Structures are given as C-alpha cells and as structure tokens.
Amino acid sequence: MPLPCRQQLRPGPNRQRLRQLGSTKKRKKGYAPSTRPLVKGSNLCFLFVKHKYTNSFRVPCSLLIISYSGSAPHRPRRPRHATSPPPGGDQSAIAPMPLPTMTHSSSFLLPSPPAEAAAAADAVAYAVIVLNQRLPRFASLLWTRAQLRVCADGGANRLFDGMPELHPGEDPDEVRARYKPDAIKGDMDSIRPEVKEFYSNLGAKIVDESHDQDTTDLHKCISFITRNPPGPDKANLCILVLGALGGRFDHEMGNINVLYRFSNIKIILLSDESLIFLLPKTHNHEILVDQSIEGPHCGLIPMGMPSSSSTTTGLRWNLDNTSMSYGGLVSTSNIVDDKKVMVTSDSDLIWTISLRNHT
Amino acid sequence: MLWRTIRSMDVMVHSSSFLLPKIHQPAKTPANNYTLVVLNQHLPRFMPRLWAHAKLRICADGGANRIFYEMPQMTNDQDCETTRNRYIPEIIEGDMDSIRPEVKRFYSNQGSTISDKSHNQETTDLHKCISSIRHRTPSHEKSDLCVLVTGALGGRFDHEAANINVLYVFSDMRIIFLSDDCLIQLLPKTHQHEINIESSVEGPHCGLFPIGAPSTSTTTTGLKWNLSEAKMRFGSMISTSNIVDSEKVTVQSDADLLWTISLRNLT
Numbered sequence: 027m028p029l030p031c032r033q034q035l036r037p038g039p040n041r042q043r044l045r046q047l048g049s050t051k052k053r054k055k056g057y058a059p060s061t062r063p064l065v066k067g068s069n070l071c072f073l074f075v076k077h078k079y080t081n082s083f084r085v086p087c088s089l090l091i092i093s094y095s096g097s098a099p100h101r102p103r104r105p106r107h108a109t110s111p112p113p114g115g116d117q118s119a120i121a122p123m124p125l126p127t128m129t130h131s132s133s134f135l136l137p138s139p140p141a142e143a144a145a146a147a148d149a150v151a152y153a154v155i156v157l158n159q160r161l162p163r164f165a166s167l168l169w170t171r172a173q174l175r176v177c178a179d180g181g182a183n184r185l186f187d188g189m190p191e192l193h194p195g196e197d198p199d200e201v202r203a204r205y206k207p208d209a210i211k212g213d214m215d216s217i218r219p220e221v222k223e224f225y226s227n228l229g230a231k232i233v234d235e236s237h238d239q240d241t242t243d244l245h246k247c248i249s250f251i252t253r254n255p256p257g258p259d260k261a262n263l264c265i266l267v268l269g270a271l272g273g274r275f276d277h278e279m280g281n282i283n284v285l286y287r288f289s290n291i292k293i294i295l296l297s298d299e300s301l302i303f304l305l306p307k308t309h310n311h312e313i314l315v316d317q318s319i320e321g322p323h324c325g326l327i328p329m330g331m332p333s334s335s336s337t338t339t340g341l342r343w344n345l346d347n348t349s350m351s352y353g354g355l356v357s358t359s360n361i362v363d364d365k366k367v368m369v370t371s372d373s374d375l376i377w378t379i380s381l382r383n384h385t
Numbered sequence: 386m387l388w389r390t391i392r393s394m395d396v397m398v399h400s401s402s403f404l405l406p407k408i409h410q411p412a413k414t415p416a417n418n419y420t421l422v423v424l425n426q427h428l429p430r431f432m433p434r435l436w437a438h439a440k441l442r443i444c445a446d447g448g449a450n451r452i453f454y455e456m457p458q459m460t461n462d463q464d465c466e467t468t469r470n471r472y473i474p475e476i477i478e479g480d481m482d483s484i485r486p487e488v489k490r491f492y493s494n495q496g497s498t499i500s501d502k503s504h505n506q507e508t509t510d511l512h513k514c515i516s517s518i519r520h521r522t523p524s525h526e527k528s529d530l531c532v533l534v535t536g537a538l539g540g541r542f543d544h545e546a547a548n549i550n551v552l553y554v555f556s557d558m559r560i561i562f563l564s565d566d567c568l569i570q571l572l573p574k575t576h577q578h579e580i581n582i583e584s585s586v587e588g589p590h591c592g593l594f595p596i597g598a599p600s601t602s603t604t605t606t607g608l609k610w611n612l613s614e615a616k617m618r619f620g621s622m623i624s625t626s627n628i629v630d631s632e633k634v635t636v637q638s639d640a641d642l643l644w645t646i647s648l649r650n651l652t
Contacts, residue, residue, distance in 0.1 A: 242625070272539040274566045275645040276592030276625040286620035300542040325543030330619025332598055352597030353553035353641075358543040359509070374620070378542040 125370070128309040130292075132301065134171045134266065135164065135319040135381070150264050151257025155247045156181035156207070157281070158216055159269030161188035162298045164381075168266050169205055173256035177207045178243035180216030181269060182225060206230055211250050212243035242280045244270065248288055263291060270295040271302070282329060286374065302378040305369055313367040313377065315340075323380040325358040326350065326369065333373035340367035350375075394637070397576040399559075399644075401568065403438045403533060404431065404586040404651065418529045422514045423448035423474070424536030424548075425483055428455045429565045431651040435533055436472060443518070444474045445510035447483030448536060449492060476500055478517060479510035509547050511537060515555050530559065537562040538569070553597055553641065569645045572636055580634040580644065582607075590647040593617070593624040593636065600640035607634035617642075 134152055154172040156165075158180030165188065169175060177185055189205045190198035206228045210217065213236040226232050235246050248265060255263050270281035285293055285304040294303045301320070305311045315321055326336065332351030338344045342361035350356055350373075362379065369375065403419055421439035425447030429435075433456075436442060444452060456472045457465040469491070477484065477492060478500040493499055502513050515532065522530050537548040552560055552571040561570045568587070572578045582588055593603065599618035605611045609628035617623050617640075629646065636642065 271542060274590065274647055275538060275564075275569050275643075276567070276590060276594075276627075276647075279592060279594045279623060279643075279645075280625035283619055283623050283625070289620070297542070299540055302542050323541065323543060325546060327543070327546045329546075329596060330599065352550055353556065356546055356550045358547035358550075360543075376546075378546070380541055380543075 125308065125310045127312055128306075129312045129314065130303065130377075131314040132316060132320050132379075133314075134168060134264070136316065137167070149257070150262050151255065151259075153251045153256050153263065153265045155244065155251070155265060155267045156185050157244060157267065157269035158184060159273050160184065161192065162268055162296060163192070164296075165189070165268055166192055166205065168268070168296075172266065174251060174254070175207045175209075176247045176250060177210045177217075177225075177230075178247050179210070179212030179214055181243075182207065182210045182217045182221050184269065186218075186221045186224065203228060209233055209250065211235060211247050213239065242277075242284065244281050244284050245287070248284060248291070248293065252288075252291065260291075265291065265293045267293060267295045269297075271297040271300075282376070285376070286330065289374065296381075298381070300378050300380050302376050305371065305375045305377050307371055307374050311369040311377075313340075313369065315362050315365055315367060315379070317362070317365075318382070320379045320381050321362040324360050324362050324367075325356070325378045326360070326371075327356055327358070327376040327378065328352070328373055329376050331373050333371050333375065336369070336371035336373070336375065338367065338369050340364035394575070394577045396579055397573075398579045398581065399570070400581040401583045401587050401646075403435060403531070404648070405583060406434060407437045417531045418526055420518055420530065420532045422511065422518075422532060422534045423452060424511060424534065425451060426536035426540050427451070428459070429535055429563055430459065431648075432456065432535065433459055434651070435535065435563070439533065441476070441518075442474045443476045443478055443514050444484075444492075445514050446477070446479030446481055449474065449477045449484050449488050451536070453485075453488045453491065470495070473497055476517075478502060478514050480506065480513075509544070509551070511548050511551050512554070515551055515558065515560065519555065519558060527558075532558060532560045534560060534562050535564070538564045538567075549596065549643070552643070556641065563648075565648070567645050567647045569643055572638070572642045572644050574638055574641050578636040578644075580607075580636070580646075582629050582632050582634060582646070584629070584632070585649070586651055587646050587648050588629040591624075591627050591629050591634075592645045593627070593638075594643040594645070595619070595623065595638075595640045596643050597641050600638050600642065603636070603638040603640070603642065605634065605636050607631035 152168070152172040153174040153176065154168050156177045158178065161184055185205065185207065186202060190196070190201045193201045202224065206225055207230050209231040210222070210225060211233040214222070214234050215236065222232060233250065238246065244267065251263070251265055252260065257263060267281070271278055281295060285295070289304055289306045292303070294301055324341065326338070326345070328350045332349065334349050335347045336345045336350055337347055340363060342363045343357070345357065348355065369377065403417070419439045420441040420443065421435055423442070423444045425445065428451050452472055452474060453469060457468040460468050462468040462471070473492060473495045474497050476498045477489070480503040481489070481501050482503070489499065500517070505513065508516070511534065518532060538545055548562065556571055556573045559570070561568055591608065593605070595617045599616065601616050602614045603612045603617055604614055607630060609630045610624070612624065615622065636644065
C-alpha cells in the first residue's frame with residue numbers, strides 16, 4: 027500500500043486545495059519576510075522568514091502557523107478530530123474527516139529484509155546521510171540497504187576511517203572502495219584533503235556549498251536528496267541519517283529542527299543506542315515494532331511545543347488525551363508492549379525507541 | 386504579563402569559572418557552592434577539575450561505576466587504587482540497578498552514603514538526585530548553589546530528553562549539563578541573563594533553543610548574529626552555530642530557552 031503523501035491535505039468544505047509547498051525550486055536569497063494568505067476566505071496564513079543564520083524556509087503545507095501576537099498566551103490547538111461546528115454556524119459544514127494514517131517501520135535494520143517488501147512496486151527507497159560523528163555499528167548494513175549515499179563534509183572522514191574498523195581483517199582500501207559515497211556535500215571545512223581526493227578519484231560527486239552559510243550540512247544533504255531522489259516516487263523516500271545525535275548540542279538541535287523543517291519527508295536519525303523521527307500532528311501514526319532489532323524502551327517528546335492531547339496504544343504506559351510539555355509530563359522510559367504502537371496528537375511529537383545490540 | 390514589562394526583571398549572572406583550574410579563579414567570581422552529579426556515561430576528560438571545585442559529589446547509580454573504572458585513566462597516579470581512594474563520592478543515590486556490586490562495596494567501605502531509592506520508579510535517577518540536593522540545601526545557601534551534571538547528554542535519546550526536562554521541572558535551580566563537547570543550561574524567562582564567557586575554556590560556538598514552547602520575542606547582545614525581539618520556534622528559526630563575540634552575552638526572552646556553548650579541549 028503506498029505510503030500516504032504528507033504534502034496533501036483533504037479539501038475542506040470552504041477551502042481550496044492548498045498548494046504543495048515542499049517544492050524543489052531553489053528559493054532566491056535575501057527575500058524579504060512575507061505573509062500571504064494562501065487559502066481564499068480562510069484565516070490561515072503562512073509566514074516565510076529568511077534569517078541570515080537559519081536554514082532557508084520550506085514550510086510544507088502540512089505545517090500551519092497561527093502567529094502568536096505579543097504576549098498573548100499560547101492556546102493549545104484543538105485536536106483535529108474534535109467535531110464542534112465552525113463559528114458562524116455554517117449549515118453546510120460537515121464534521122472533520124479522520125486523519126490519514128502514516129505507517130512506520132524499522133525493517134531497514136533487519137539483517138535480511140522481507141523479500142516481498144523489497145520487490146513491491148511501492149517499495150521504500152532509502153538514502154543514507156553520514157554526518158561528522160563516529161559511525162554506528164550497523165553503518166555497513168544501512169549502507170547496503172540504501173540506493174543513494176551522501177556524506178556531509180566531515181562525514182566523509184568518518185566513512186574513510188570508520189568503515190575499515192567495522193571490517194577488521196579486510197584490506198582497508200578495498201573496504202573503502204566498496205563503501206564509497208555517491209556524493210559529498212557541504213561547506214567542505216572539515217573533510218581532509220586526502221579523503222576528498224580518494225573519493226573524488228572513485229567517482230564521488232563533490233558538491234562544494236561553502237558559499238551557503240545559512241543552512242546546516244544536513245539541510246544541504248536533505249535538499250540534494252529531494253532533488254535527486256533514489257526511487258521513482260518521492261513519496262516512498264526514507265532518509266536515514268547517521269551521526270545526527272550526540273556531540274555538540276547545537277548541532278543536535280539543528281539536526282532535530284531539520285526533521286520539523288522537512289516534515290513532509292521521512293527522515294530517521296540513528297545512533298548506536300536509539301533512533302528518532304517526527305510524528306507530524308497531521309496524521310495518525312502506526313509504528314510497527316520489530317522486537318528483534320528495537321525496543322523495548324521508547325518515548326514521545328513534545329519538542330518545541332506543548333501537546334494538550336496525545337493518545338497512544340501499544341505502550342506499557344499509554345497516553346489517553348494526555349497533556350505533555352517540558353516542565354510537565356514527557357513520555358520517557360516507556361516500554362513497547364505490542365508489535366504495533368498507535369499515536370495521535372494535537373502537536374508534532376518526536377518518537378524515540380532504543381535499538382538492540384546486534385552486531 | 387503587563388506588570389512584568391513595567392518593572393525591570395532581575396538579572397541572573399552566569400559564569401563557567403568551574404571549568405578553570407582551581408587556582409585560577411577570578412577574584413570577582415560569585416561564591417558558588419558547587420555540587421557534582423555523575424550519571425552513567427563516559428566521564429568528560431576534565432572531570433578531575435570539576436571534582437576539585439565541588440563541595441559535594443553524588444553518583445547516580447551507575448555513575449559510580451564510571452568514577453571507579455575511568456578516573457584512574459585521567460590522573461597521573463601510579464596505580465588505580467591511589468586514584469580510587471582519592472575520588473570517593475559522598476553519596477551514591479538511585480535505584481541501584483546499574484551499580485556493580487564490587488563498586489558499591491568499595492565506596493560503602495570508604496564511607497559513601499548509599500541512598501537506595503529503588504522503591505521509587507516514577508522518576509529518573511537524575512530527578513532523584515536533584516530533588517534530594519534541593520531538599521538538603523538550607524534556604525540561605527540555595528542562591529549560591531550550582532549543580533554540575535556529567536553524563537546527561539548523548540546516549541539513549543529518551544534519557545537525554547528526560548534529563549533536559551529536569552532542567553525545566555527544577556527551573557528555579559542552577560543546573561548545568563556538561564559533556565566533552567559543550568555545556569547546556571536553562572535560561573528561565575523570569576530573568577534577564579548575563580553570561581560571562583571564559584574564552585580560555587569555552588566557545589566560540591553557541592546556541593539558544595526554545596525546547597518547551599516557542600518564543601515570540603528574544604533579544605541578545607554579545608553574539609555574532611544577535612537576536613532583536615526575534616521569534617524562535619522548532620520548525621522555524623532556532624539559533625544554532627552562533628558565535629560568541631564578546632566577554633559578556635546577554636539574553637532576554639519571553640520563553641524559557643536552553644543556552645549551549647562549546648567547550649575547548651580541556652585536559
């Protein structure tokens with residue numbers, strides 16, 4: 027069954043279909059802030075702001091912003107599944123449709139993925155991005171799974187040094203030639219000259235973006251992959267990122283922010299201990315858990331915004347229209363109790379699950 | 386919020402002087418009372434320096450294993466036993482499911498208080514430690530108290546998220562998380578903040594993050610890319626890879642922010 031496309035919204039009773047905003051068109055630099063209504067007769071707006079030290083904006087249409095004015099208190103959004111009528115008593119209004127369901131699976135971590143999944147017409151196409159941190163122990167496995175492999179700047183050093191360590195007893199240069207990236211992208215201030223030369227000679231595309239200091243290396247790599255998707259259909263793309271967690275905290279936060287900025291693309295951040303990905307509030311989420319490779323420890327984190335209502339099934343301590351916020355309840359050290367975990371929330375949440383130690 | 390905008394906010398002053406070698410304390414350093422909490426991850430390489438500054442050292446469960454096994458590698462002592470006898474935590478607290486029996490026995494024999502909280506499975510080991518520190522600190526000493534925590538960042542992501550939540554839950558206490566790469570601390574919205582930068586030990590990379598809720602107005606000075614009543618939100622603009630450009634950074638915001646600054650290579 028094809029993965030639902032996050033960019034689409036269901037047309038409501040008085041709304042036009044929103045334009046897809048996750049386009050791959052390159053935005054012009056230095057454009058002024060603009061606010062423009064995109065939907066006729068509605069009170070929704072998109073705010074685009076280009077700031078000199080942030081990533082260029084791509085706000086997908088699934089992420090709506092109601093701007094906060096001055097010191098007005100934050101009013102949590104009503105859950106999408108609430109059925110109260112719109113103001114003004116519009117008689118033609120109908121109850122909101124249920125949210126579409128997005129399914130998630132970590133089958134890419136299986137030693138041998140199910141053959142039928144790989145052969146299906148709508149098979150997931152994986153891309154791998156290596157950032158500048160020590161490779162996790164399963165890097166070779168993910169490399170083999172992926173159809174497109176990109177190093178972000180110093181990630182190439184990690185690949186060069188780390189892959190032979192993951193294959194002791196084999197000739198280092200043979201290992202490096204076997205695990206060569208398709209592209210190395212970034213501002214090139216970390217990659218060692220000999221590493222750059224080695225992979226360039228093997229045919230890796232070196233894309234120097236040192237002129238762009240407004241976006242992180244991860245952001246640049248995600249943009250590159252979305253412009254050159256490995257599979258036929260971008261809706262089936264899943265990007266696996268190694269080295270995004272731990273290390274310098276502002277790097278980790280910048281990497282997590284990329285999940286929010288590209289919330290219409292499946293992006294999973296992996297470390298030796300755990301993986302994380304975004305659960306956008308626009309969907310119900312079905313997370314298929316394979317206990318041979320992941321779990322049992324898990325959590326749901328309301329990063330950046332409190333949630334006034336989250337509901338789950340399949341966990342040891344389920345949420346039931348529960349509020350979550352920093353300073354209050356954050357679901358951590360929870361336990362997966364079922365092969366399938368369901369999550370619905372009025373806020374974007376970060377899902378995390380521990381990874382089992384398999385060599 | 387109106388009354389708050391009329392009267393000026395109290396200023397909270399921050400300094401990383403605990404990262405300096407103890408003999409190099411600046412004369413004007415506020416007399417901080419440091420407590421050190423060691424969680425169960427690799428010790429940062431400057432741990433001996435933190436240990437020297439702290440008046441009270443608490444190991445959270447498996448943190449005791451880290452002190453026992455890793456401290457000898459950080460000192461110039463002749464043998465492990467000498468190091469272990471020098472670095473004895475006053476308290477070992479937590480649910481005791483990670484500490485090794487021989488480690489527990491060693492420190493217990495050396496006089497450490499073993500505080501077994503295994504009956505309480507509702508809170509993390511860090512939460513238990515911070516709660517008991519607050520409980521045992523007299524009121525008149527609370528304003529000087531600064532808790533330094535190692536091992537709170539990295540590792541399992543839900544542990545890191547829970548640890549960061551402790552900063553928010555105990556937002557009236559100064560708590561600083563330290564790793565080899567950086568430190569982080571909460572800047573509560575109730576105060577204006579003055580951060581004195583010790584450029585011999587920290588910087589230049591820094592950042593500000595609205596982890597709990599968005600900020601509609603944040604203003605800074607002393608950064609390469611300052612904010613001027615800027616909005617910050619996950620999914621939109623957050624301040625990463627900023628650069629400290631002055632000996633003093635000031636921050637004022639309508640939201641609680643996490644401040645981070647990179648650490649230089651300290652031995």
